[in-house]
Amino acid sequence: MVYRANRIATALALSLILGACGGSSSSGESGDGGSDVLLPPARIVLAGTIGVEANTRVDADTADGLVLGELPLTEPQLLPASFILAGYVSFRDESRGTNSPFDDFPKDPEDQFQVPFEPGERLSLRTFSEMAGGPLVTLALRRLDGTELESQTTDPINKMFSASVSLPATEGAGDYLVVVSADDFDPPPVRYVLLKTAGAQSLALNLDWPGHAFVPGRAADIINLSLGGLPEIPALQNAIDEVVANGVIVVAAAGNQASSSPAYPAAAEGVFSVSAVDAGGSLAGYSNFGPWIDLAAPGGDVRRDANLDGLADLVISSSASLGPDGFEPDYTGLQGTSMAAPHVAGVFALMKSLKPDLNTGTLVSWLAGGQLTTPVPGGRSGALGYGTIDSAKAVLAAIDNPSITILSASPAAISLSSETRLSQTVELLVLGDQTNNLVINPAIASPAWLDVTLSAVRPFSITVTLNEQALEEDVPVRTSLEVNYTTDSTRVLHIPVVAELVTDENARNAGRHFVLLVYTEPNEQGQLEAAAQVSMTAVNGTYQFGFRLNDGTQGASFADVPPGDYYLVAGSDLDNDGIICQSGEACAEYPVTGMREVITVDENTDLKDIRMATGYFRPTISTATPDVLPRPGFTGYKLKMPHSHGVAAPKKIGVER
């Protein structure tokens, strides 16, 4: 298309020359196309530079380029592998016959780009025309020879203003054509953003959409960001500032690096940063922590069974599984701060439904006031922020002048067994309107295997005790206690209870076990490695082990330990990777799993009655030892290998249990 001078051309050319500070273009290209304007030499009173965020691109033959150039691009514009590009398509070029200088446009119905792709990589387009009768814009991905691979067209009538394509897995990595085209339509032309990046730019852009920076009418009240891994980026902070200013509440996962280094977007101003706790309310071993954490929520920890329900502490998450007819909706137990953040976002959504004007400022105030969480000692900690989200408390806080009063159990569930604890006391907390009288019905039905004692005066509590004589051996049992109470209304509190009388001691078998004396300092790879080890299978439900002192007077075997300081640990190596005590592997530490202590081995050592317990689930974390566990970055104990050079030693030790 040949450039045709018009009013926009003149206006743009003039502005470029004026912007060139004395007549020389700082961009390397002079703004020809208009008359020269000679500016007198002048004292510089204001100067500076404007930086551009990395990977930002603009369509080279967008409107101003077409106006100023002779021809639109005849070759596809080359783009990097990662970019955000601002573009423009317009079909007609005739004057509209109006007085508006912006009412006619250079014709540019199609843009072509040459973009490096990896199989599976996706590229997205968003138009900025919100007219239901607006133009259809098609995004197409083609091979360089023009063969079309994928395309998608916007659907303005149905308010779909975006499109995306991805390179099929059957295609090889390399350069491909990306074509953006518009159908025949009346002006105005359509601006669009094309993005192919996994970085901050895409997040900032995507935050803008639900935050209605571009879209009239807010599309979201709460944004949950179960993602992270970014450094601090001003553009990201600006985007967050904008959506928060628009009344949107932003929640983000603190990250899983077991680090105190601020991780973004969680650590950004205006974002609720959520760390993860296990079922016992202790910080999960993987969770980030630090003064930038705002609050915590359940995220799971596969290494633990903190609520003693016989299952690893995982968060049941919506997922998909592959069945005979393809992928089917399913649930999967997962762990991560990605699982913790939605708990908070969900509670905030419940609150928002009751208090539509709820915003970030109000939530910050309530959070600091302890109205949203189970508080931590001192008001705030680096692990849990202001504490773990308490949904009942938080939702009640969102009700102005709550007229209801409820009871809440802490802990919310009870697990008893002959191997752990036979009795437990549960606090019954009064939430909501504290002026209402509350009376608990002392008649609490329970099965014969459970004795229940109620303390019916404040502070309310209930104590449950296992009646071993009434239990069948090795058969797990469950029940749910119903605590009836009367306050502003008659209500029922349900407390689930699980219990088991375990007697199969001789049949127990946790699989082949390695018992190690590991150095207390990590090796060059950061691993705690065995100085001595023995391995064995269970006999009558137990493992017997022994180590000899290697005093240098005889040939040492694996079971000989030199004098020194060690940790005594044991466990299985399910995946034969030469490391025990990883997720899904049995583990035991001396004297108590989770709180290992140094054993000094010398000629005077005489510890022959050591008793340890191993298993596939991890112990309850004691609130008395909050700083002992979890151990951030714990990766298991490394076995001593028979051949330390070359490759890992072949082992015939399987995963039999």
Add this chain to the structure above:
Amino acid sequence: MVTLLTGYLLAAGCASSDVIETGPDELLARQVIQSAHCGLSGPGLAYVQTPERLQQLLDLPAQNIAVQQLRQVDLEKEHLLFITLGEKPTGGYSVSLVSANAEGTGSPLRLAVAVRSPAPGTMTTQVITSACVVVAVPAHDWPEIRVSGIRDKDLVLAP
């Protein structure tokens, strides 16, 4: 997220006259499934010759893999090898089979895998993953199986 690769990857070296004593068309290894959530937390190998052993590996917590595809493997004819990347703090990791070869009768089976990791600074889901690939190999009495690509040094297993 579970990904199924049903394609039989042609193993490098299969056409060699030194191919282990199997039929001329028998593959040395085929990728049965991949998963980001195998539940095995260490980089390593787990060899499966019996349904009971397979069930042990399918009973792990934090797991989401295509169970049916694994159970369809006839363990009389093929054994399964779980090649695990180990626990990672985010999404974005995967393991896939690249090649397999055995230089002669009684020699080790050598597998090469490719590991895909998120680029530094990439935004990722903050979910703990444990990526793996499960490979079916002929049910021979392999003296040794070596896998390259997971660590700097080969992972080695004597089934």
